[in-house]
Amino acid sequence: xxxxxxxxxxxxxxxxxxxxxxxxxxxxxxxxxxxxxxxxxxxxxxxxxxxxxxxxxxxxxxxxxxxxxxxxxxxxxxxxxxxxxxxxxxxxxxxxxxxxxxxxxxxxxxxxxxxxxxxxxxxxxxxxxxxxxxxxxxxxxxxxxxxxxxxxxxxxxxxxxxxxxxxxxxxxxxxxxxxxxxxxxxxxxxxxxxxxxxxxxxxxxxxxxxxxxxxxxxxxxxxxxxxxxxxxxxxxxxxxxxxxxxxxxxxxxxxxxxxxxxxxxxxxxxxxxxxxxxxxxxxxxxxxxxxxxxxxxxx
Numbered sequence: 001x002x003x004x005x006x007x008x009x010x011x012x013x014x015x016x017x018x019x020x021x022x023x024x025x026x027x028x029x030x031x032x033x034x035x036x037x038x039x040x041x042x043x044x045x046x047x048x049x050x051x052x053x054x055x056x057x058x059x060x061x062x063x064x065x066x067x068x069x070x071x072x073x074x075x076x077x078x079x080x081x082x083x084x085x086x087x088x089x090x091x092x093x094x095x096x097x098x099x100x101x102x103x104x105x106x107x108x109x110x111x112x113x114x115x116x117x118x119x120x121x122x123x124x125x126x127x128x129x130x131x132x133x134x135x136x137x138x139x140x141x142x143x144x145x146x147x148x149x150x151x152x153x154x155x156x157x158x159x160x161x162x163x164x165x166x167x168x169x170x171x172x173x174x175x176x177x178x179x180x181x182x183x184x185x186x187x188x189x190x191x192x193x194x195x196x197x198x199x200x201x202x203x204x205x206x207x208x209x210x211x212x213x214x215x216x217x218x219x220x221x222x223x224x225x226x227x228x229x230x231x232x233x234x235x236x237x238x239x240x241x242x243x244x245x246x247x248x249x250x251x252x253x254x255x256x257x258x259x260x261x262x263x264x265x266x267x268x269x270x271x272x273x274x275x276x277x278x279x280x281x282x283x284x285x286x287x288x289x290x291x292x293x294x295x296x297x298x299x
Contacts, residue, residue, distance in 0.1 A: 009044055009279050012061040014101065016047050021057060023098045029106060032092075043204075045069075045220060051106060055091065059104040066102035068220030071144040073105060076219045079196060085131045086110060088217040110215035112207030115237050116286045119203070121211035122243035128213060129250035132230060136195045139224025149199035150225015152190050153263050160267050163274040172288045173270050177299040185263020189256040191226030199223050201233035202268060203286055227253070231261035232268055235293045236286070244297060265294050 018037060026033045035052035042048075045065025049057040060066040073093050080089040092106035120128070147155075160182070167173050198205070199221025207215045231253060238244045253261060269291035276284025 009275060009283075010062055012042075013063055014061060016059055016061060016100070018049075020098060020100060021049055021059065024094055024100060024104065025051070025057075027097055028094050029092050032106065043218070046218075050109065052109075054109050056088075056107045056109050057104065058107055059094075059100070060102045063102075065220060068146075068222075069105060070103055071146075071222050072219040073103065075144065075222055079135070079222075082137070083131060083134050083216075085127065085213055086215045088215065088219060107217075110207050110217070112209035112214035114204045115206040115208050115213075116203035116282070116289070118208045118211075119239050120206070120208050120213050120237055122238065122240040122246075124211070124213050125238065125243040125246040126250060128234075128237065129247045131213075131216070132227075132247075132251055135198065136227045136230070139194045139196045143194065143196070143224035144222055146199055146221055146223035146225070149221050150194075150197045150223045150229050152226070153185050153188075153228070153260055153267070154190075156267050157186065160270055163270050166274055167270070167277075170273065172291050173266075173273055175295055177295050178266055178291060181259075181262045181294065181298040182266045184259045185266070188259035188263070191228060191257065191260065193227075194224040195227050197221075197223050197225055197227065197230050198233075199225075199229065201230045202236040202272075202290075203233075204282075206233075206237060226257075226260065228257050228260035229264050231257070232264035234261070235265040235297070236268065236290045239289075239293065241293075241296055244293065262294060262298060265290060269294065 021037055032051060038050040040048045040050055045060060045062060045068060046058045047061050051057050060069050073090050076089045080087050088107045090105040090107055094104040096102060198219060200218060205218040206213060207217060234244050234247050269287045272283045272287025276287055
C-alpha cells in the first residue's frame, strides 16, 4: 500500500504579515526596530523578509517548519565555525509573541542569487567538495532526528513510487537509466555512520555571487545521518558533467555511498517535479534540470 504524500507546496498554517513581523521586532529585537522590512519569498516551511541591508528574518509558516527551525537555532552556531563557506547561523532567536505561536530567527543577509537561477561556475567544484568534507563530521548522539533526510533510502520507497505513479510516463523521471539508478540505490549497502548533514542541500539553498558560492542557507533539515543525502546536491548544483566528476573525485565516496547519493538525487528530482507541477513551476524546472544531469551521469 502506498503512503499518501503531499502533492504540491503545503498551505500555510498561520497568518503572517508585515505588521506582525514589525511588532515582533519591536518587542523582541528593538535594536533593529528602525530598519526597513521587505517581504522576499515564501518557501515550503518559512516566510523570508529582508531586514535593512545586512539581515533577514525567517518565520515558520507551518508547525513542521517550526520544529526544524529550533534544530537550526541550536546546532548551526556550533557548526558554522568549522565550515569554509558562510552559513545562515542566527544572530537573534525570536520566541512566540503577538499571537504568533513559534520561534523565529534573524539571520545574516548574504548577497547572491539562488543556484537554480545562476549555477556556480565549474571552478567551484573544489570549494563545494571541501565544504561537504568539513560538514560531514561524526554527529553526536543527541543530534536532531529527521525522518525524511539522512535515513535509509528504502524509507522513501513508497512515497517515491506514489509520486512516480502521478508522473506517469513523464520522461524526465521515468527513463530507464534513471529507474536503474533508483534500483541500484535501493540495493546498495546502507550507510552505517551518522554524520552531520545539511539535509536539504539543493540549488535554492545555495547562493551564488559572480559565479562563486557565497553562502549555504536554510538549515532547518539539519540532522545526523547518511551523507548520501547531501551528496545528491551535486546534481542539483552543477550543470557541467566535469564539475560533478571533480566534486566526487575530491570527496571520494565509496561505491555504495555513490549509488545511494544518485538514488537520493533521483528522489529529490521526482519530489520537485511532482510537487512543482501542482503549484510551483520553479520547483518543477529545478527537478527536471537535476534529473537531466543525473541521467547524463548514469546512462
